[in-house]
Amino acid sequence: MSKNRKNKSKKTGQKLSARQLRDEILKLFKRNPKKLLNPKQISRKLKIANNTDSVQDALEKLAEHKDIRPAGDYKFKLSQDASGGDRRDAKYYEGLVDMTRSGDAYIVCEGLENDVHISARFLHTAMNGDKVKIRVWTPPGRRKPEGEVEAVLERARDHFIGTLWRYPKHAVVTIDLVPPIDVEVDISGQPSASDEDRVVVRIDEWPESHRHNPKGTVTTVLGKAGSSDIEMKTILVNNGFDLEFPEDVMREAEYLPARISQEEISRRLDIRGVTTFTVDPEDAKDFDDALSIRDLENGEVEIGVHIADVTHYVKEGTPLDKEALSRSTSVYLVDRVLPMLPERLSNDLCSLRPNVDRLAFSAIFVFNKNMKIVNRWFGKTVIHSDQRFTYEQAQERLDGKGGAFAEEVQRLGKIARHLRKQRYKNGAINFETDEVKFRLDADGAPVEVYVKERKEAHMLIEDFMLLANREVASFISMKGRMEEIPYVYRIHDEPDPDKVMELSRFAREMGFDMNVSSPESIAREYNRLARETEKRPELKLLSPLAIRTMSKAAYSSENIGHYGLGFSHYTHFTSPIRRYSDVLAHRLLERNLGSENVYRTNKAYLEEQCKHISKKERNAITAERESIKYKQVEYIEKHIGEEFDGFISGIMDRGFFVELKGLIEGMVPFETLDEPFDVADSRLRMTGVYSKKEYKMGQQVRVRIARADLAKRQIEMEWVREEAVPANGGAKAGRSRSGRRKR
Incomplete structure (x- = not known):
């Protein structure tokens, strides 16, 4: 009998138990310590009756125990530990998952020069943004590291948007990911959920193997796909924000007392008699800052920056506090706000509304006649706002048009201008950029897009907020x-x-x-x-x-x-x-x-x-940016075929981007033009191959709106060129070239 025959498995032709299969596979790897083997190769070499899925399961279990390790391209290799090698060869890192459109991912790790590539097969249940522990190796002949997820340390999110599919005995939600994930759900508590509804699903149980489906719960039924409302909710959920507050958080908020006790007032500086007002956008509901002003007997002026005392209501470690930390911020989309705190607090108890007593945490400054700060004080206060101004109303007072508290607003304006001047003198940068705003109809559809005027x-208000933040x-x-x-x-x-x-x-x-x-x-x-x-x-x-x-x-x-x-x-x-x-x-x-x-x-x-x-x-x-882009495309849908003036805002190999008055940006594909273009290496200019006409970034052009794709949030434009392009026999129209092509 040959030596090779002796080394073959005694289980040839049999269907092995899970334990036997793992043992035989490990023996095979130990006989071939330098070989890379995939499930099909292993089945063929062992000549067993088990299918490749069983072999894959066995391989994953052996990899979990560090007997073998993944080597990319569905192959495995005997680990150094199992072959008696140096344990120091095993390298482990922690990092964040950055997934690509293909389903593969790169892990961003501190201490590693290159991000670690992980194929989709070795991500297991890890998803974009998750914090993971990974095993890293560098395949023979390659310079860049590969890896496998060992464990998910922290989930970036547990709520996802997907499509519900109902079957006679079960239901699944297909999550919009690459590749898509099916979540097994029990919808007995969601009688209104229909087949193909868009839903929010919470994943409650992740499987050990990526070949099994996670289990979850449908938390919200959104309805049929396609509406702007559902798209906005999708944007929120896909960015890791829950649409609803948990029941215990809402219950805690509802039980908070509205009345301020005399005992609480006695512990604070009472400045309810000092002139105080708020300045906010016209549609604001949560007023978290107010300003006060009063003259002191020595000719100095006292200005107070009063901030809603949220910590009086949100106690450390409570469900309300934990939820606020989890959310960390309110989210402002074009047509809605997803608050960090329940409305009972954000729009009521904590909001510094006019003509009611409110608890505040204040930063109070004393300015001398030269507008220099000579004293400051921080502490808990009780205040009473005398007036709620919109920005437009405050601007009228600054413009000298009179009105209640006009003198006080103008004096605050004078000090604010001084603070601003000092800030720029000390090296501050003016980051004034156009802010796109929309006017919406009753259904939330955009009927006008414009640049917000900053007065x-x-x-x-910004100057005094910056002052308080700096001084604290x-x-x-x-x-x-x-x-x-x-x-x-x-x-x-x-x-x-x-x-x-x-x-x-x-x-x-x-x-x-x-x-x-x-x-x-x-x-x-x-x-x-x-x-x-x-x-x-x-x-x-x-x-x-x-x-x-x-x-x-x-x-x-x-x-x-x-x-x-x-x-x-x-x-x-x-x-x-x-x-x-x-x-x-x-x-x-x-x-x-x-x-x-x-x-x-x-x-x-x-x-x-x-x-x-x-x-x-x-x-x-x-x-916020995704919601703006969606509304821009939704608005421009109504203007297909119309012409606009704009500036060239970007140039790439496929075409160039045009920005319309700082409001909307779309792309003109080169393939739609009547001549090819050379794009400079700098991507700052492009030249017509036949006309020799050059166009640069920032140059004004006229375009026509050709298409608007809401699903992809993309706008395609056509270039309206006044000059004729000389004909050139034999030229192939619609072909683009890069300035980096071989000549």
Whole structure:
């Protein structure tokens, strides 16, 4: 008998039990320690009756026990541990899942130069945004690492949007992912749920193997697909926000007392007699800040920044508090607000409404005649707002048109202008960008799109909020100068040098030279750009590019200052109704008021909270942008065939983008044009191959709306060119070329 025959399995031709199968597979790998084998190859070599699914299960179990390890392309290899090798060869990391459209993913890990690629097969149940533990290896002959998810440490979300499919004895919800996931659900408690309804499903049980379906519960039935309302809800859920508050949270909110006790008032500074008012958008319902002003006997003026005292109602560790941390922020879509707190708090108990007593956490400043701060005080107060102004009403007072409290508003405006001037003098950057707004009809459909006008009244409120945020952060930092007091800082790092150089080259192409030799000069140049756009509207295209050179502002317990504002210390203190960061800031500030009080929270845990809040803020920004894009496409649907003037806002190999007056952006595909175009390497200009006509970023063009795809949120335009393009025999129309093609 040959040596090879002796090594073959004695179980040849049999159907093995799960345990026997694992043993035989492991023996096979140990006989071939350097081979990569997939399920089909293993079945063929062992000559067993088990199907490939059984072999795959056995392989996954062996991989879980580190006997073998995945090696990509559905193949496995004997691990170093099982073959008696060095255990140090096994490398494990933690990171966040960043999924691609194909279903594969990259894991972003601290400490690794390259992101780790993981094929869809080795993600197991991990999904986009999840925090995972992974095993990493570098396949022979390759430089970039591959990996497999070992465990999901933290789920990014557990609620998803999907389509319900009812069957005689069961039901599933197909989640809109790549690849789609079927969730087994019990809909006995959802009698109104119909086949093909869009629903929100909560995943309650994840399977150990990716080949089994998770189990879940339908929490909300949205109805048939296609309506704007369902699309907005889909945007919220897909970005990780729950549409409803849990029952225990709503119950806690409803039982909170509305009456302010005399005992509570006695513990606070009572300033109900001081002139106080709010300034907010016309449609606002949650008023979380107010301003007060009064003259002091020595000729100085006292200005109070009063913030809703959310922490009086939201106690640490309660269901209400845990839910607020989980959400971390209110989300503002075009046609709705998803609040961080139940409406009982956000629109009632905490809202600084006019003509009612309210509890506040106040920052009070005394200014001398030269508008310099000579004193400051932080503490709990009880206030009474005398007037609720819209921004338009406050602006009328600033414009000298009179009205109630006109003198007080004008005096506040004067001090605000001084604060603003000082801020820009100290290096703050003017990040004024166009904000797109919509006028909606009764059904929520957009009937007008316009750029929000930013007036001095908006800046007045902003200036005093910035002042309070800066001074609170400075107070905590100074108090902890000998031994740090952990706190929530709003930080903003210096811009990325490579991105700044790219912007500078781009700006030069548009006739705007920039000095970017230092962080200080960059700030000055960005402000000069903001002023220049008033004269040259096409330069507005540079503003979003300038913002992209910047690091993302975030929350952190490590203070590095705020580059964009020019502040060495900055926090968020002024919006606790809609930001959990401010709730944390209030709690930590209160515990450190008074010369004898010093409170130091666990900094590591605080940093975890900061990272979570920053992540939820990014999710909210994404949701807001998606809702704007949806409404833009919904609006332009009614204008198919109409012509508009716009600026070239981007150039790529497939075509160029056109922005219509800062409101709506669409694409003109090269394939729709009557000649091909060469695109410069810089992507800042393009040249007609036959006409030799050159077009640059920022150049004005006229376009016609060709198509609007709501599902993809894409707008296609046609270029309306006045000049005729010379004919060229034998040319193939509709072909585009890149400037990087081989010549």
